[in-house]
Amino acid sequence: IFAAVEMAPRDPILGLTEAFNADTRATKVNLGVGVYYDENGKLPLLGAVKAAEKVRLEAAPARGYQPIEGLAAYNQAVQNLVFGANSAVVRENRVITFEALGGTGALKVGADYLKRLLPYAKLIISDPSWENHRALFEGAGFTVDTYTYFDPATRGVNFAGMKASLNALPAGSIVLLHACCHNPTGADLTAAQWKEVVEIVKARDLVPFVDMAYQGFAEGIEPDGIAPRLFADAGLDMFVSSSFSKSFSLYGERVGALSIVAASKDEAARVLSQVKRVIRTNYSNPPTHGGAIVAAVLSSPELRQQWEGELAGMRDRIRAMRTGLVDKLKARKVAQDFSFIARQRGMFSYTGLTVDQVERLMSEFGIYAVSTGRVCMAALNSRNIDYVADAIAAVLKA
Ligand code: LMR
Secondary structure, eight states, rough: OOOOOOOOOOOTTTTHHHHHOOOOOTTTEOSSSOOOOOTTHHHHHHOHHHHHHHHHHHHHOOOOOEEEEETHHHHHHHHHHHHHOOOOHHHOOOOOEEEEEEHHHHHHHHHHHHHSTTTTOOOEESSSSOHHHHHHHTTTTTTTTEEOETTTTEEOHHHHHHHHHHHHHOOOEEEEEEOOSSSOOOOOHHHHHHHHHHHHHHTTTOEEEEEETTTTTOOOHHHHHHHEEEHHHOOEEEEEEOTTTTTTTOOGGOOEEEEEOOHHHHHHHHHHHHHHHHHTTTTTOOSHHHHHHHHHHSSSHHHHHHHHHHHHHHHHHHHHHHHHHHHHHHTTTSOOOOHHHHSSSSSEEOOOOOOHHHHHHHHHHHOOOTTSSEGGGGGGGGGHHHHHHHHHHHHHOO
């Protein structure tokens, strides 16, 4: 049965990590995957996570099945983080949350449920978007289209173009939006622009699906949550996927969540029952450890404070790397103005490097970036930043 099976292409992001791991050069740098490394180039284990894990290990809890929707304390903590504990949707029990296998797992559960709920709806992602968005939603059976988003001239958002795209969508279309730290461009909407987007989505009867994989990496927990909060305040039914891979540095634990806001408590309860069927027939119920750790951190005032401090530390270090790279490229007298890197937010920058330049970074310098020119700023540190700046300057000049 496998004789005619063709070799599939490598994943555009995780495939780079495979190639990076196989590279034997000591100076290699992985600017491909969206992972935060500390100043020593190491994947951090956060102090708040370590403290919560210590307590959990000492308690040595038995490992029964979780509820299909996951740990109640975790789901509640996620809702409070995304919408605010005092928000109307939380107080009125109009939001339901499912512990999911990372942000990707949350997107997939949402996609599978939406396909059952709105089988003929079109799914629209930003141009460009995270490499996996299109594949994931097409895999769930959707026709995926794009809305205008990035402006290569300013390396910011083409907001007029975005509004025109959204205004041209048929009612009932599902719009995938990045809450903050847009992946791959690093170009975000302002608060005022979000308000306009909410108005359009409401007026045109669109269905917002907000992907929030980087809450806390732009400005902080509250300001980065502006999009889901504005949609919820506007009384819209909506989907939100959350990831704690980056913000808790818990990548391999696969800790994420899907939240759905409905019009009433009764409606939410019915939706809950349907989404549980999607999960049950997919992976039955989520794993225990990661969600328990995140819930423990978020429900302890001390650990929460410690975590927010550690998150701010990651955010500030990335910002320092952004300005550092801008300065170092300038010092190397490259022709282009790279100051936009310091304006973009989150882990990524869409650098404008071409496929050929990215290829040369890899083959000549062992520096891995996504072929679209996306680089992960969170993998830079004071020891590799000069090497990376030299390499970028070299491929730009030749
Ligand atoms: C990324 O965009 O690099 C991350 O979200 C990791 C992934 O799963 O692709």
